Amino acid sequence: MDKLCRSIWIFCLLFLVTGCWDQNEIEERGFVIGAAIDMVEEQTDDSGGEMSEIELGDKYKLTYQFVVPGNFIGGSSGGGQSGGGALEGKPFLNLTAEGASIHQITRKMAAETSRKPYLEHINLIVLSEELSRKGHLRDVMDFFVRDHEMRRVAKVMVSEGEARKVLEISPQHEKMPVLFIESLSENIVKHSTSLPPINMGDVHSYLLKGNSFIIPRIVVKNNKGAILGAAIFNSQDQKMIGTLNESETLGLNFITGKVKSAVPEFLINGQLVAFEIKGAESKIEADVSDKNQIKFTVKINVDGNVGELYGDLALENRSVLSEIEEKTAKEIERITNRVIDKIQKKYKADVFELGAYLKQEHYKTWQQVNKEWDKGENYFSKSVVDVQVRVDVRQIGASIKMVK
Amino acid sequence: MKSFEYGDSEVGRKEVLAGVANMVIGFGVLTLPRTVANATHSIDGWISISLGGLSVIFFAGVLAKLISRFPKKNLHEFTSLIINKPIATILTFLFASYMMLFICYEMRVVAEISKLYLFDQTPTEVICFVFFLVTIYAVSGPSTVILRLNLLFMPIILFIIFLLIVMNIGFFEFKTTKPFFQTGWSGILRGSKETIFSFLGFETLLFYNSFINAPKNTVKFTIMGMSIPLLLYLLVFVFVVGVFGVEVAENTLYPTAELAKRVEIPGGFFERFESVFFTIWVVTLFSTASMAFDVTLLAFTSIFKKIKRMTFIFFLSPLIYIIAMSPQNFAETSIFGEWISYLGIGFSMFMPLLLLVIAMMRGVKGNG
Numbered sequence: 001m002d003k004l005c006r007s008i009w010i011f012c013l014l015f016l017v018t019g020c021w022d023q024n025e026i027e028e029r030g031f032v033i034g035a036a037i038d039m040v041e042e043q044t045d046d047s048g049g050e051m052s053e054i055e056l057g058d059k060y061k062l063t064y065q066f067v068v069p070g071n072f073i074g075g076s077s078g079g080g081q082s083g084g085g086a087l088e089g090k091p092f093l094n095l096t097a098e099g100a101s102i103h104q105i106t107r108k109m110a111a112e113t114s115r116k117p118y119l120e121h122i123n124l125i126v127l128s129e130e131l132s133r134k135g136h137l138r139d140v141m142d143f144f145v146r147d148h149e150m151r152r153v154a155k156v157m158v159s160e161g162e163a164r165k166v167l168e169i170s171p172q173h174e175k176m177p178v179l180f181i182e183s184l185s186e187n188i189v190k191h192s193t194s195l196p197p198i199n200m201g202d203v204h205s206y207l208l209k210g211n212s213f214i215i216p217r218i219v220v221k222n223n224k225g226a227i228l229g230a231a232i233f234n235s236q237d238q239k240m241i242g243t244l245n246e247s248e249t250l251g252l253n254f255i256t257g258k259v260k261s262a263v264p265e266f267l268i269n270g271q272l273v274a275f276e277i278k279g280a281e282s283k284i285e286a287d288v289s290d291k292n293q294i295k296f297t298v299k300i301n302v303d304g305n306v307g308e309l310y311g312d313l314a315l316e317n318r319s320v321l322s323e324i325e326e327k328t329a330k331e332i333e334r335i336t337n338r339v340i341d342k343i344q345k346k347y348k349a350d351v352f353e354l355g356a357y358l359k360q361e362h363y364k365t366w367q368q369v370n371k372e373w374d375k376g377e378n379y380f381s382k383s384v385v386d387v388q389v390r391v392d393v394r395q396i397g398a399s400i401k402m403v404k
Numbered sequence: 405m406k407s408f409e410y411g412d413s414e415v416g417r418k419e420v421l422a423g424v425a426n427m428v429i430g431f432g433v434l435t436l437p438r439t440v441a442n443a444t445h446s447i448d449g450w451i452s453i454s455l456g457g458l459s460v461i462f463f464a465g466v467l468a469k470l471i472s473r474f475p476k477k478n479l480h481e482f483t484s485l486i487i488n489k490p491i492a493t494i495l496t497f498l499f500a501s502y503m504m505l506f507i508c509y510e511m512r513v514v515a516e517i518s519k520l521y522l523f524d525q526t527p528t529e530v531i532c533f534v535f536f537l538v539t540i541y542a543v544s545g546p547s548t549v550i551l552r553l554n555l556l557f558m559p560i561i562l563f564i565i566f567l568l569i570v571m572n573i574g575f576f577e578f579k580t581t582k583p584f585f586q587t588g589w590s591g592i593l594r595g596s597k598e599t600i601f602s603f604l605g606f607e608t609l610l611f612y613n614s615f616i617n618a619p620k621n622t623v624k625f626t627i628m629g630m631s632i633p634l635l636l637y638l639l640v641f642v643f644v645v646g647v648f649g650v651e652v653a654e655n656t657l658y659p660t661a662e663l664a665k666r667v668e669i670p671g672g673f674f675e676r677f678e679s680v681f682f683t684i685w686v687v688t689l690f691s692t693a694s695m696a697f698d699v700t701l702l703a704f705t706s707i708f709k710k711i712k713r714m715t716f717i718f719f720l721s722p723l724i725y726i727i728a729m730s731p732q733n734f735a736e737t738s739i740f741g742e743w744i745s746y747l748g749i750g751f752s753m754f755m756p757l758l759l760l761v762i763a764m765m766r767g768v769k770g771n772g
Contacts, residue, residue: 021526120676148520151665201648201666208651360582 030115034065034178036126036163062105063096102143119149128163132240152201158231169225192262193246212349251339257282271311277304288365294383305395329389348381350374414617417625422554424629430692432602434658437644441653443595448587452595457634460603467756468626474770475619479610480706500703508728542694564684571667576646601745607752611702
């Protein structure tokens with residue numbers, strides 16, 4: 001009898017003692033896969049009442065994109081519908097709320113939706129241009145870096161205009177805007193006219209290092225998104241100070257050695273040639289004898305194929321190939337020199353990572369110029385950057401000549 | 405026929421190796437990259453880690469030399485032989501109190517970090533309580549069981565940490581580790597001071613000596629056991645700096661945990677490596693805490709021979725729990741930990757050295 005009693009008691013314990021304080025049903029979780037942050041327009045609302053200091057400050061408008069799993073499978077592609085509501089068949093739901101801190105807004109949203117926002121799966125954070133220009137990047141990033149749910153691999157982008165619009169685009173081929181933008185950013189290696197993806201961890205390290213940096217820029221037109229060019233942030237107060245267009249970004253990628261593939265076009269004898277770059281390497285050397293005029297030499301080695309050729313050029317001829325090589329090199333030099341010129345003269349912010357190069361290879365000089373590298377004295381804008389390009393044609397394709 | 409190997413209450417050299425390594429690897433893995441990077445501001449922290457590690461290994465060797473001089477005897481017994489009984493009793497009592505504080509700190513830290521990364525809603529007190537209950541269960545049995553458990557855990561822990569490294573190879577950038585050799589000596593030394601704290605724990609051997617059946621090999625296997633954490637710490641540090649850069653390493657609370665979160669397996673199939681990492685990490689802390697508790701009990705029972713082990717468990721457990729819960733916040737816990745580390749340096753490095761010197765001068769040896 002005693003044994004029976006004891007076994008019943010143990011059996012009961014099995015149900016009473018086991019459990020989980022942090023129990024979270026997966027159905028009750030709202031998986032957030034993207035976030036967009038805008039500034040709230042200034043309200044000159046003189047209500048006269050006492051306002052706390054926080055309420056007087058800037059306010060953010062945060063949009064989260066939630067996954068709606070039920071509509072994800074078998075639902076329509078979601079194209080053609082606009083607005084933020086969970087319309088029939090749409091696999092995502094955008095919620096927007098306003099507040100002074102990201103954390104508080106996230107809490108507010110929990111009150112508005114049946115599913116508590118769960119941030120572990122955020123893949124994309126879009127910041128509006130206005131917010132970036134006002135220098136709030138570092139403030140809004142704090143929550144995402146600090147929060148234990150977040151992972152450092154979420155991609156960060158700056159939108160042209162309102163960030164919320166980015167999460168509302170109608171994607172093709174993908175069901176959700178965020179996933180669409182993610183695959184866009186992975187395709188960038190194909191044309192190199194925007195930056196390789198920058199993630200939250202990178203931004204955190206830029207902010208800690210206190211250098212100038214760039215973030216990919218996303219542009220929404222006619223409800224379609226495209227990643228084009230980059231936004232420049234300065235080193236003094238991490239404010240966005242300007243943008244680079246596509247060809248400038250390409251030039252910058254050549255210098256930092258991030259070009260995987262690109263297609264420069266130029267004319268030979270008035271006929272168009274498109275050169276397909278298969279790989280490019282860059283190597284920096286510096287002459288630091290005069291710290292007021294540091295001389296950088298960027299050597300870019302490019303390999304590639306003839307991609308497209310108009311007219312009657314015959315490629316069996318070695319001299320034609322070397323002309324193509326020469327013209328390609330000229331074209332790349334033109335692109336890179338233009339971006340160097342623009343950055344050094346106009347923005348004076350070292351986004352080429354030349355400072356990092358100095359730190360790594362010429363540490364003594366770096367210690368002298370470190371404090372005023374691209375601010376104050378601005379040794380960066382005084383330095384000379386010389387680009388040398390060497391191009392090798394590897395293949396000419398399957399045809400020697402198209403027309404007689 | 406060979407006799408049944410694990411039937412006795414003795415442990416062999418493999419258990420010594422795993423026990424030492426497991427005791428040392430603990431909380432330090434998570435914070436070490438930050439504290440070292442804070443002192444050196446560059447990849448040169450590896451010099452600090454090697455320097456600190458090697459000096460601790462030297463002292464571990466001293467301790468092993470001391471205990472292998474007195475086979476099958478614990479701190480209380482051989483100190484009585486070396487000096488005299490009253491001093492042995494005082495030293496053992498202080499040592500037991502230190503070990504007890506060590507468990508408190510260990511438990512508190514497990515609870516804090518588990519709360520931060522794993523249990524958002526569960527109160528720290530509850531996490532701590534559950535962890536402690538398991539520890540109490542572990543120490544209720546004989547000590548050899550805990551020592552043998554280490555042998556079981558060791559390969560799993562090593563596997564997970566190596567997996568963590570391997571999965572981050574793709575993110576490792578050689579460029580970010582430059583420049584080399586730019587930190588001054590003062591920075592390197594400050595870094596190695598931080599490292600020493602993460603290498604403490606081998607002092608448990610002072611009591612586990614009574615179970616070791618092959619005293620000849622103790623020195624060799626203690627040093628081997630100590631080199632495992634040294635290698636792990638070096639690898640983890642270099643990877644944290646290579647993946648994140650020094651600036652991020654300096655400013656992240658638990659850089660190694662972030663390394664685990666960084667893991668991404670293509671295809672998005674398996675994204676949460678950190679949960680596996682944390683599980684295993686809690687296991688290492690469990691073995692550390694239970695060994696520390698076990699040694700506390702061994703120490704107390706060696707002084708008060710008439711009182712049973714279970715009685716001590718019943719009286720000490722509430723006390724340990726209350727002390728563990730007394731720091732109010734993160735800052736206080738850190739200060740608490742720092743004080744314990746200083747005590748640890750005294751008990752694991754200077755006390756054995758002193759005892760060994762006296763023993764050698766007086767020519768005292770175990771077994772007469």
